[in-house]
Amino acid sequence: MLDVQGIDTWRGPAQILRRVSLNVGSREAVCLVGRNGAGKTTTIDSIIGLLPVRSGKIGFQGREIGDLPPHQRARMGIGYAPEDAGLFTDLTVSENFQVCRWMAEASKRTDQVSEAETDNRIHAVFPEVLQFRQRRGLFLSGGEKKMVAIARAMALSPAVLLLDEPFEGLAPVVVTRFIEAVKKIKEMGISMLIAESNLANAVRVADRLYAIDRGEIIYQGGPRQVFENEDVMKTIRG
């Protein structure tokens, strides 16, 4: 589905990612864990195309996408929910969804689900969204914004979702709510790459796990097995 091979990414003069490789299979939830500043967001930004990679390859559904602009990657079926939700706060929640829905329609992808089915899926995952569809993004709480960001990414009818810190800043009870939502999204057949700094949360949703530190992948494997690797645990927990 998504195959990242040895990418190097720089932010200005600083090299952030060093030979990062990871892959996400069909109907798989993969977590990328690491401390703040380890390179998780940079990895997500590189995959969606917001940051150019200097070397390495990014493949999606068998096609090399490393040279494509972000909008083409999104239209191919890569949904993205940023760390800060990144809502268009001047627009209503409904309009936020529409932007992605229209872009999915413009893509003319054959594998996309219908608008009605997309709505059903969004409401199945986050029924709360129905209550504030006409509210402007500016007037949502932090948790609501995160909900809308994930729902908006689903409006693109994605094959894979990139979720950047979806549980960050949420109360523990809300985190559980979001974890249930993520599991439902996976049941819908949508693959996910989730950047997460909290290992406990990651373990609750991940089929596989990657750990990243200082821009390098230091672990890949099962989510439970990571606890057996002392070096990795020390690095992740600091």
Place this chain on the structure above:
Amino acid sequence: MDILVIHLFNALLYASVLFLIAGGLSLIYGVMRIVNLAHGNLYAFGAYVTAWVVGQALAGAHPVILYLLLPAGAFAAALLGAILEPTLLRPFYRRAEEYQLLVTFGLLMILEDLMRFFWGPYPLTATSLFEKMGSLKIGESVYPRYNLLVISIGVLAAGFLWAFVYKTRFGVVLRATSQDMRRASAMGVNVNRVYIQAFTIGCFMAGLGGAIVVPGQSAVLGMGVDALVLAFVVVVVGGLGSLEGALVGALIVGIVREFGVSVFPEVELAVLYLIAVVVLLVRPAGLFGRTA
């Protein structure tokens, strides 16, 4: 009383044209974050094209055809904008603001020279459209009907633009891009396409401003710079990037200027700049603008 009505009409006339120019400038800034210094000469270009088409090239045609050709300048300015944005401006989006200002200022100069090259240094007129509409009696005074047409076009343009930005699919995408172009692109929006469309609409508005004034006044070299300066007063007052701000700013400038010409003609322009200074001091982002 009739004098007051005429002053009011004059203020609205002035505000209509200013709104078209400043609205275009604000739309371009709002979406692309570029202060387009060449905008004034796109207004002048619209005026020249309409003056040339209506006043010279097809001067003998039926009046209905001439009225229909009035927006020729607007379409010409839009076409010019659609060529300029991807070729001349796009390479500078990632550069510092100074480069963009230099490029658009250079473009202002180039357009001025191109107009001089094509149409010469003398004023171009298309007064037949103005004269054919005759005048309206208001009390003891008369008022040109053509000016009322200009006011109507200004009101219609404001209405269309509002509906376009707030009620259409493209408007939603435009507002999303204007708020965060990186995130919009990650949601599937082709930002380059939105930019060219926004720039073209902005140029169309400037060109329309020029096209509708030209039957009432001549197209002359330098008119673009004068208009640009006043358009900046409008956007400073209303808030750069805000269409509502451009509308309110244009009304304020139109009213103050009209009554200034009658009541305090010596300092009429100074009062306008004073208003801009006061707004900058009290509310730096303008009445409808947002602080970063």
